[in-house]
Amino acid sequence: MGAANRRAAIGKSRHVIGQMTPDFHKTVKWRLHAGHTASHSMSGRSRVGFCLSAKKRKRMNLAAFSEMCAGHGVKVVEIDLGQPLAPQGPFDVIVHKLSDVIVESEHDQQSKHLLANFQSYVLAHPGTVLLDPLPAMTRLLDRFTSYQIMSKLHKSLRDWRICSPPYLAIHSTGDLASVQTAMEEQGLSFPLICKTRVAHGSLSHEMCLIFSAGGLPDVRPPCVLQSFVSHGAVLHKVFVVGDRHFCVERPSLKNFPSGPCDRKTIFFNSHEVSKPESSSHLTALDEQTPSLPPPSSEAMAALVQELRVQLGMALFGVDVIIDIRTHTLTAIDINIFPGYEGVPQFFPSLLDHIKKVLDQRSGASGFQQNT
Numbered sequence: 487m488g489a490a491n492r493r494a495a496i497g498k499s500r501h502v503i504g505q506m507t508p509d510f511h512k513t514v515k516w517r518l519h520a521g522h523t524a525s526h527s528m529s530g531r532s533r534v535g536f537c538l539s540a541k542k543r544k545r546m547n548l549a550a551f552s553e554m555c556a557g558h559g560v561k562v563v564e565i566d567l568g569q570p571l572a573p574q575g576p577f578d579v580i581v582h583k584l585s586d587v588i589v590e591s592e593h594d595q596q597s598k599h600l601l602a603n604f605q606s607y608v609l610a611h612p613g614t615v616l617l618d619p620l621p622a623m624t625r626l627l628d629r630f631t632s633y634q635i636m637s638k639l640h641k642s643l644r645d646w647r648i649c650s651p652p653y654l655a656i657h658s659t660g661d662l663a664s665v666q667t668a669m670e671e672q673g674l675s676f677p678l679i680c681k682t683r684v685a686h687g688s689l690s691h692e693m694c695l696i697f698s699a700g701g702l703p704d705v706r707p708p709c710v711l712q713s714f715v716s717h718g719a720v721l722h723k724v725f726v727v728g729d730r731h732f733c734v735e736r737p738s739l740k741n742f743p744s745g746p747c748d749r750k751t752i753f754f755n756s757h758e759v760s761k762p763e764s765s766s767h768l769t770a771l772d773e774q775t776p777s778l779p780p781p782s783s784e785a786m787a788a789l790v791q792e793l794r795v796q797l798g799m800a801l802f803g804v805d806v807i808i809d810i811r812t813h814t815l816t817a818i819d820i821n822i823f824p825g826y827e828g829v830p831q832f833f834p835s836l837l838d839h840i841k842k843v844l845d846q847r848s849g850a851s852g853f854q855q856n857t
C-alpha cells in the first residue's frame with residue numbers, strides 16, 4: 487500500500503465525545519462536585535478519587551468508567567478540587583491530571599490554592615496512592631526535562647536503535663545570538679521544529695518549522711529547537727496503562743528535504759496534524775512515497791519498559807516516528823495521562839491497574855507512594 491493510501495486509513499474521525507472548550511483554562515472547571523462523601527468503612531468498597539478537568543472527564547467518559555468500576559467493587563469519586571479533600575475522602579487511590587493547575591499555579595493565585603489544597607491532603611494521607619506521583623508528572627510538563635530524559639534513551643536502548651532528535655533548549659531571547667554556534671555543537675540541522683517549553687495545556691501545541699537561519703527570529707523563547715526528522719507522515723502513538731501498552735497510528739508531518747532552504751517559517755498547531763481526524767496540507771504525502779515497515783513490537787516494548795523505569799509513572803504516552811533514511815525509532819514526545827483514543831482496552835486496563843495498586847497497597851503495610 488502506498489503511503490498516501492495507508493494514511494487515508496489512519497485518518498478516522500474522533501469517536502470520543504467532547505471537544506476543547508474555550509473556557510478550559512478557567513480554574514472554575516475544577517469545581518462543582520459535592521456530595522460524594524460515603525466513607526470507605528461504611529461501604530466496604532475501595533474508593534478511587536478522580537481529579538480531572540471537566541474537559542478531561544468528558545473526553546474519557548468518566549461516568550461510563552465509574553459504572554464499570556461499580557460492578558467490580560470500586561467506587562469512583564469525582565473530586566472537587568475547590569473544596570477540602572478530607573471530607574470527600576477517604577481515598578485509596580487518586581487518579582489525576584493536574585498538569586494545567588500546576589502550570590497555572592506559577593502565575594495564578596486561584597490555581598495555587600487548588601494545588602495547595604490537593605497537596606495538603608496528599609501529605610496528610612501518605613497511604614493514598616497517586617496515579618501518578620506529582621514530581622514525576624511535573625518533570626514532563628517541561629520539554630527541557632522531557633527531552634533530557636529522551637536523549638538518554640539511545641544509550642539505555644542501544645540494542646534497539648532507539649533515539650530522539652538532537653535539540654537545543656532556548657531559555658531567553660538573549661540565547662538567540664548564539665543559536666547557530668550551539669546548533670552546530672549539538673548536531674542540529676535544518677529544518678528545525680520549534681516547540682514551547684511548557685509541554686501541556688492549550689498553548690503548548692503551537693509550534694513552527696524553521697527552514698534556515700533567516701527564520702530563527704521567529705523563535706519565541708522559552709522553547710526547544712529540534713531537528714526535523716522525515717518519517718513518511720506516520721506517527722506511532724504508544725499509550726501506556728500500568729504494565730500494558732497499546733500502539734496506534736496517526737497522521738503526522740510530511741517529509742521535508744534536509745538542509746536549509748528559502749521557505750518561510752510554517753506555524754501550526756500539533757492537534758491539526760496528529761489527531762485521528764487531522765487532515766492538513768502539512769500531512770499530505772505523494773502517492774509514490776513508499777511506506778515504511780511498522781516498528782518492531784519488541785523495540786516498542788523495550789522503549790516503554792525503559793520509560794516506566796525512568797519516569798516512575800503508570801499513565802503516559804510516547805510518540806514515536808521512524809526515520810525514513812535510517813529506519814531508527816525516534817521518540818519525539820512524552821505525554822502525561824493522554825487521551826487513549828483508539829484504545830478500546832483502555833477502561834479494562836485502567837481498572838486492572840487500579841486493582842493491582844489496591845492489592846499492593848493492602849499487601850504492604852505502611853506502603854507509601856505519594857511523594
Ligand SMILES: Nc1ncnc2c1ncn2[C@@H]1O[C@H](COP(=O)(O)OP(=O)(O)OP(=O)(O)O)[C@@H](O)[C@H]1O
Nearest residue numbers: 651691712713714715738739756760805818819821
Ligand atoms: N523532530 C520531529 N521531526 C519530525 N516531525 C516532528 C518532530 N517533532 C514533532 N513532529 C511532528 O509534530 C507533531 C507534534 O509534535 P509533538 O508531539 O512534540 O507535539 P505535542 O503538541 O506535544 O503533541 P501531543 O498532542 O501528542 O502532546 C508530531 O505529532 C509530529 O507530526
Ligand SMILES: O=P(O)(O)O[C@H]1[C@H](OP(=O)(O)O)[C@@H](OP(=O)(O)O)[C@@H](O)[C@@H](O)[C@@H]1OP(=O)(O)O
Nearest residue numbers: 542545585686687688803821823824825826827
Ligand atoms: O484531554 P487532555 O487534556 O488530556 O489532552 C491531551 C490530549 O488528549 P485528548 O485526546 O483528550 O486531546 C493528548 O492527545 P493524544 O496524545 O492522546 O492524542 C495530548 O495532546 C496531550 O498533550 C493533551 O494534554 P494537554 O496538553 O491538554 O494537557
Ligand SMILES: [Mg+2]
Nearest residue numbers: 756760805819
Ligand atoms: Mg505529540
Ligand SMILES: [Mg+2]
Nearest residue numbers: 685819820821
Ligand atoms: Mg505532547
